[in-house]
Amino acid sequence: MAIAVTGGTGTVGSRLVSRLTGRGQRVRALVRPGGRRPAGTLVDAVEADLERPETVLDALSGITDLFLLTPLHPDQASLHRGLVDAAKRAGVQHVVRLSAFGADPRSPVPIHRQHGEGDQAVIESGLRYTLLRPNSFMQNAAQWAHTIKARDTIVLPVGDAKVSMIDAGDIAEVAAVALTEGGTDGQALDLTGPRAITYATAATIVSTVVGRTITHVDIAPDEAARVMASNGVPDWAIAARLGLYATLRAGEAEHVTTTVADWTGRQPRDFAEVAPDLAAVLRDG
Numbered sequence: 001m002a003i004a005v006t007g008g009t010g011t012v013g014s015r016l017v018s019r020l021t022g023r024g025q026r027v028r029a030l031v032r033p034g035g036r037r038p039a040g041t042l043v044d045a046v047e048a049d050l051e052r053p054e055t056v057l058d059a060l061s062g063i064t065d066l067f068l069l070t071p072l073h074p075d076q077a078s079l080h081r082g083l084v085d086a087a088k089r090a091g092v093q094h095v096v097r098l099s100a101f102g103a104d105p106r107s108p109v110p111i112h113r114q115h116g117e118g119d120q121a122v123i124e125s126g127l128r129y130t131l132l133r134p135n136s137f138m139q140n141a142a143q144w145a146h147t148i149k150a151r152d153t154i155v156l157p158v159g160d161a162k163v164s165m166i167d168a169g170d171i172a173e174v175a176a177v178a179l180t181e182g183g184t185d186g187q188a189l190d191l192t193g194p195r196a197i198t199y200a201t202a203a204t205i206v207s208t209v210v211g212r213t214i215t216h217v218d219i220a221p222d223e224a225a226r227v228m229a230s231n232g233v234p235d236w237a238i239a240a241r242l243g244l245y246a247t248l249r250a251g252e253a254e255h256v257t258t259t260v261a262d263w264t265g266r267q268p269r270d271f272a273e274v275a276p277d278l279a280a281v282l283r284d285g
């Protein structure tokens with residue numbers, strides 16, 4: 001078995017590289033040319049630009065099992081089609097793809113549609129595959145640091161939506177099992193944390209971590225769009241986020257699954273367990 005990981009310096013990929021090497025597994029990490037690389041004696045870093053799938057072909061030579069993610073991009077789907085094609089031509093046998101909860105090629109929500117189209121590319125490739133469809137990452141809380149520091153608030157247009165958010169480490173754990181123990185012959189795994197919580201509950205947990213009272217402030221989507229635009233977020237990314245927030249408000253991210261426990265043999269971590277890991281960034285911005 002020869003395993004390659006894309007995004008090995010990112011939120012899920014860095015945790016995946018640690019888990020794989022922790023099992024004594026050698027890992028080929030495909031890294032951005034000239035970019036960061038994951039540390040470790042069992043890690044072989046090979047440069048490949050995920051936005052130029054033709055650069056990925058050589059980097060995948062001899063690889064049997066590939067963890068594939070696509071970075072956030074205005075056209076993730078066509079990027080993904082090129083990457084899957086490169087994997088197939090390189091002789092990869094099994095792809096573990098990082099997709100998203102709610103992925104559906106017919107979805108009106110841009111992120112869900114693009115992930116659905118990315119999934120479709122893997123499904124149509126003829127490769128063996130395992131699709132990981134995680135809900136919102138608990139580590140997204142790091143993005144709240146700015147308003148926590150400035151105003152003791154978490155500002156999101158999500159009302160009292162409940163979300164079964166998941167620890168990125170638990171996603172990595174399932175990916176590590178799928179990569180080293182054969183994965184599935186074409187299953188999509190919805191991955192969630194142990195319970196769905198509101199952002200008011202998340203704020204209460206963050207309050208404990210930072211040692212002062214933090215509250216969730218709900219704002220209108222239009223206002224959120226104005227704030228994002230003034231912070232330089234491009235239009236496509238604003239549309240993507242607003243589409244996602246609408247699904248949260250509609251209750252589409254509340255569902256809790258047992259997949260993490262089924263695959264790892266232990267319960268997924270709760271936000272109250274994960275938030276202390278983020279203490280420094282939540283406290284200091």
Ligand SMILES: NC(=O)c1ccc[n+]([C@@H]2O[C@H](COP(=O)([O-])OP(=O)(O)OC[C@H]3O[C@@H](n4cnc5c(N)ncnc54)[C@H](OP(=O)(O)O)[C@@H]3O)[C@@H](O)[C@H]2O)c1
Nearest residue numbers: 007008009010011012032035049050051070071100136137
């Ligand atoms: N956040 C959520 O709540 C959530 C939920 C469900 C699904 N997802 C999906 O998860 C995926 C992102 O995963 P993540 O959050 O773990 O990633 P991330 O933290 O954003 O990191 C992206 C990784 O991809 C690498 N990368 C980016 N562009 C590259 C390029 N052109 N060539 C080579 N490497 C490149 C980065 O390398 P550098 O370190 O060099 O930049 C980094 O290792 C997305 O598809 C997203 O839609 C996210």
